[in-house]
Amino acid sequence: MLLYWTTKPSVATSADDLRTLSLHVLSRAGFGKSFKFVGHDERQTSTTPSNSYKESLQTVLENLVLILGLGTKFLAYPWLPRKLRTVHEACVSFQQYMTSLYEEEKQAFANGEVRDHNLMTSLVRASQDEAKTSGSLTESEIYGNMFAFNFAGHDTTAHTFTFALYFLAAHPEVQDWLSEEIREVLGDRLPSEWDYRADFPRLKRCVSVMYETIRLYTVVPSIKWTDSRSQSLTVGEKTVVLPPHSMVAPSYGSVQTDPRFWGPDSLAWRPSRWIKLAAGSDTDVVSKPGEEDFSMPVRGAFIGWSDGVRDCPGRKFSQVEFVATMASLFLNWRVDPTVAKGESLDTARRRVENLIKTDSGSVLLLQMLHPERAPLVWKKR
Template sequence: MTLVGLLSWSALSLVVAWALYSWTCLLQNYLTARKVGIPIRILPISHGNPFWMIVDKAVISFFKLLPFGRSNFTRYNWRGWEIEDKCRSHLEMGDVYMQVDGAQWKKQRKITATCFNEQNNAIVWAEALSQATAMGDYWASKSAVKSTADDTRTLSLHVLSRAGFGRSFEFQGHDEKSANVLATNYKESLQIVLDNCVLIMALGTKFLSNPWLPLRLRRVHEACQSFQAYLTELYETEKNYFSDANSRDRTLMASLVRESGSEAKTSNGLTESEIFGNMFVFNFAGHDTTTHTLTFAIMYLAVNPSVQDWVFEEVDLVFGDRPVEEWNYEVDFPRLKRCLSVLMETVRLYTPVPVAKWTGDRVQSLEIGEQTITVPTNTMVIPSYTALHTHPGYWGSDSLNWHPARWIKSSDLPAATNDMSQEEIISPQRGTFIAWSEGDRSCPGKKFSQVESVATIAGLIRKWKVDPVVQSGEILEDARKRVLHLIETDSAQVLLLQMLHPDKAPLVWRKR
């Protein structure tokens, strides 16, 4: 046999062996799943497979073109399928609730939870107001704003930089060049890392450093190095402050180093690697999540002028003629319930980060009505966020509509004398709203994101109103319908749930 023939047979044998191994694993998983006692859908490839994460949508699009392409494979076997499916699968198969436990998580949670405190929230409040004011001024100076997502990304990054690391940057619009090299390097490196997370997980940073790779891939490696160097510098600075017992702002990095240093005395602190890992999670979880949520919220406000006026009533009542510099976090934030309802309704429909959970090393038995469900060990569980948040049984017949007022409980006073100060945010039935997860495993940055978003919404609405740009042949109502259609049809999960082409919905901002 020739060398070419031998290599061909070897390659074919490897492919066959891999296929047999994959199908054996699939069969084992199927037999395990049958024991759970819930409806089953078979997917031949894991959503978490790094290679599949790169090619899934292209492959699924091809299969949908085939005569037999409409199947469970094309319906479920791609990241973000639940966004399109909404609550349809749950209505077809029934509802199931599950919960999981953890061990190592407790140490991480104890230290990281202390980073998110009221002192840090006050920093978030002040910085978000400053950035939102500058962003609103920039938008109002333009005849049409196509950079909503890019600019909210800048705002989110700057808030995170100030509250996370103690470094402030002036807001720069999408078409404005920043003179701050540090801000540019940090922003660009973080954005490249976030945009290429799947690629980095699939190939690894060491592989991406190979000189024979295309320049675009080598730049991903350079961004990883640049971002790591930035975090290292900040970490060393905070370590020096901690060792010198100097007082500092309660930024996330300062709190993480301080709390970890205190815990280290009992051998329960975080390692340097764990601190870097947590800081990356803070950047990842607190950056694009807020960016995409604010983009959705602003687009929805643009097509709902009555909601804008409703929110402005509250902002006007709370702040009156006070300048932004006098807005107080402790006093004013709790009163902005309508602003908060805009955020709550947006993340209900568009939860940015559905999080997978694992059952751990013990079997769990759950009582679901009259049925007992046994969940095997080490089973990945992905809560159906979209189905849960759009289920008409919990949210009413208008569950698919964006309606922030559903979150407000008004007083029993007559409408003519109704006092906005008596309004309260409704607490949904336990287990029906998990945008920030729930219980002991709820997102520690929940209040951080709420403060940032509420401050941004209030800072924008106090001075400006926003509408879609009216295109040729349209009236304003047509433009609103067009943008609403874009929100509903142009949203999908890339790494997070986001609008794919928000630039196709230019907006115009006018002074009130």
């Protein structure tokens, strides 16, 4: 993706390309399938979902509202427009692919073969192990889990990437701050030499960019339920009793921008608010990578992945994907908005940040609605 972006005079398709990246990561981690990155402007329009696992999954994810609202049986009617029938073809194709992969994994387990380690393999092998002693995941439950992981991890991460990229384009000082840490931690090593256990915990600034972006733009707010029992909720000096089977929708915007927790600049995008000097560091100097800790606020002030025992199971996966991408992009490169005729670069940066604030909305998930209105330019650092 970086090669594609850096060889173009400007990129108006960042959001689309980041969705492709997210899809590729999930394809590899979920199913063991790897694909060569193809930029938005290079795609072939003739590929159909029935011919490709990737195209079928992408079509399903991009049309989830239609699928959930109308149902796959309705989408199969021959009198429907071609676009809707294509969505049905994608559903059928993806189901066939998962069935085939499931059977292959079952057979490999029975033969004692060690295959590629991915989520589908892990679920099938765990299911077969459990089947010997107790109840196990059924085939349909495995499919359901696979679809949930793919849906929950695709657009959510892609939209967060887009918000973060445009914020960074508007804040070159944060790019410099990021690059300093990335160079300190990763040096001249190739990405193939990066190590999750050793490197990820040290890339605190990269993580802070994700947290700060989600703090202001939570892509998918979580909703909670009281289940079959009533629950007491204390707010200040008042206790409210919530009846059984009540839906609770927290106001993320209020909680995560409350000046009591986030200070007078609570509406500003400032990733450094998540970083503090490590214990024992010299408090009279500006902090440097290796002298910093990641600082969480008081519990309940940030609920970007929900909270409690039922928080998002994909939290760490999304963080690792985000950090690895930031490290790849900003190790040796920087990004700026394109400058329109008659404006300065500083004006262009303010325009981009204003676009984030005024042109974002929910289409199933919170997202930038028209990021293509602010093309970006990549330059060697």
